[in-house]
Amino acid sequence: MQVTFRIQKYNPETDTTPYYKEFVVDGVDETWRVLDVLEKIKGSMDGTLTYRRSCAHGVCGSDGMRINGRNRLACSILLKDLNYRNVVTLEPLPSMPVIKDLVVDLSDFYKKYELVKPYLITKTNPPEAERLQSNEDAEKLFESAKCILCACCSTSCPSLWTNENYLGPAALLKAYRFTFDTRDEAPEERLDIVDTQDGIWRCHTIFNCIEACPKEINITWHISQLKKALVNREI
Amino acid sequence: MSSKYYGSRGSGAPSWYLQRVTGVVLFVVAIGHYILMHYHIDSGHTYDAVLARMQNPLYKMLQITFVVIGLYHGLSGTWNVFRDYKMPGWLSWTILGLLYTAGVAFAGLGIATILSF
Numbered sequence: 001m002q003v004t005f006r007i008q009k010y011n012p013e014t015d016t017t018p019y020y021k022e023f024v025v026d027g028v029d030e031t032w033r034v035l036d037v038l039e040k041i042k043g044s045m046d047g048t049l050t051y052r053r054s055c056a057h058g059v060c061g062s063d064g065m066r067i068n069g070r071n072r073l074a075c076s077i078l079l080k081d082l083n084y085r086n087v088v089t090l091e092p093l094p095s096m097p098v099i100k101d102l103v104v105d106l107s108d109f110y111k112k113y114e115l116v117k118p119y120l121i122t123k124t125n126p127p128e129a130e131r132l133q134s135n136e137d138a139e140k141l142f143e144s145a146k147c148i149l150c151a152c153c154s155t156s157c158p159s160l161w162t163n164e165n166y167l168g169p170a171a172l173l174k175a176y177r178f179t180f181d182t183r184d185e186a187p188e189e190r191l192d193i194v195d196t197q198d199g200i201w202r203c204h205t206i207f208n209c210i211e212a213c214p215k216e217i218n219i220t221w222h223i224s225q226l227k228k229a230l231v232n233r234e235i
Numbered sequence: 236m237s238s239k240y241y242g243s244r245g246s247g248a249p250s251w252y253l254q255r256v257t258g259v260v261l262f263v264v265a266i267g268h269y270i271l272m273h274y275h276i277d278s279g280h281t282y283d284a285v286l287a288r289m290q291n292p293l294y295k296m297l298q299i300t301f302v303v304i305g306l307y308h309g310l311s312g313t314w315n316v317f318r319d320y321k322m323p324g325w326l327s328w329t330i331l332g333l334l335y336t337a338g339v340a341f342a343g344l345g346i347a348t349i350l351s352f
């Protein structure tokens with residue numbers, strides 16, 4: 001079987017603008033993942049092709065890219081899930097500076113992640129054994145804890161496209177994950193951080209983030225819980 | 236911490252909440268308005284019919300509330316749309332100033348018109 005990949009290429013050292021290059025790849029199967037095809041192109045057709053990947057199993061979040069116009073993980077999409085008889089188009093995640101080909105600069109994404117203090121903050125002395133949490137309370141965090149920081153959500157958010165200062169869905173999801181953790185002792189601190197005009201209030205429940213998330217996390221619901229907590233606190 | 240990610244401080248929760256509450260109120264009042272103006276037995280669009288209705292102070296109050304809430308909802312929504320864009324400080328202050336001026340001017344005009352009946 002044969003498949004044609006049209007890939008956006010850009011090398012800042014030699015190119016003035018990005019361009020598309022087509023690769024006709026033979027000997028593939030519809031059960032191949034997009035990442036497998038990329039590996040074949042890089043291995044035997046164009047060694048300069050640049051993309052990130054690490055685990056190749058949807059765990060590390062490295063290979064987020066725009067596949068046929070949607071943000072997805074290359075390692076989690078099979079050719080048969082795409083309209084592969086037509087040309088398959090790959091582009092870097094939108095709205096982030098491109099470092100090379102399919103690799104974008106995620107510094108801003110991580111900076112926002114850091115801003116929401118994505119860790120448990122405790123102020124009291126630790127108990128003898130461990131800080132316990134009930135099953136019910138832990139369950140409230142399971143979905144948000146599935147995030148692998150692939151940036152597919154934040155880079156699909158129209159609010160972030162127009163205002164780069166917006167914290168974005170991934171950082172807000174992380175804020176939920178720790179604010180609603182019963183073991184955390186600084187939820188107010190984190191709520192203060194997200195409660196700014198460029199913080200949570202730029203989310204207009206457009207739902208792009210949910211469609212993009214490879215882990216099928218209902219990000220908007222989690223953001224709405226933070227909004228509710230803020231309204232209850234302020235009004 | 237970088238100031239880059241901080242828009243104006245001060246909670247955005249009250250205005251977010253008010254925008255929703257005024258939206259619901261406007262929806263209900265707008266339905267009432269349509270029923271009263273177009274589908275009610277006493278509906279009438281003549282000057283006399285409007286004048287007669289406007290003699291009722293409660294009806295006047297309702298109209299003033301409608302004007303104020305409508306302006307708040309519309310202008311605050313417009314501001315929210317502008318806030319989606321990253322702007323230099325002077326531009327956002329100018330836009331905010333214009334919206335406030337428009338709000339005060341139209342509220343004054345609307346209330347004066349209602350009270351003149």
Ligand code: SF4
Pocket residue numbers: 156157158159160168169202203204205206207208209210219220223
């Ligand atoms: S729901 Fe909020 S965070 Fe998600 S894409 Fe829409 S505006 Fe962005």
Ligand code: SF4
Pocket residue numbers: 061146147148149150151152153154169170173212213214215216217219
């Ligand atoms: S919420 Fe989903 S899309 Fe966003 S970074 Fe986490 S895993 Fe990726």
Ligand code: FES
Pocket residue numbers: 052053054055056057058059060061062063064073074075076
């Ligand atoms: S390579 Fe790790 S998630 Fe795809």
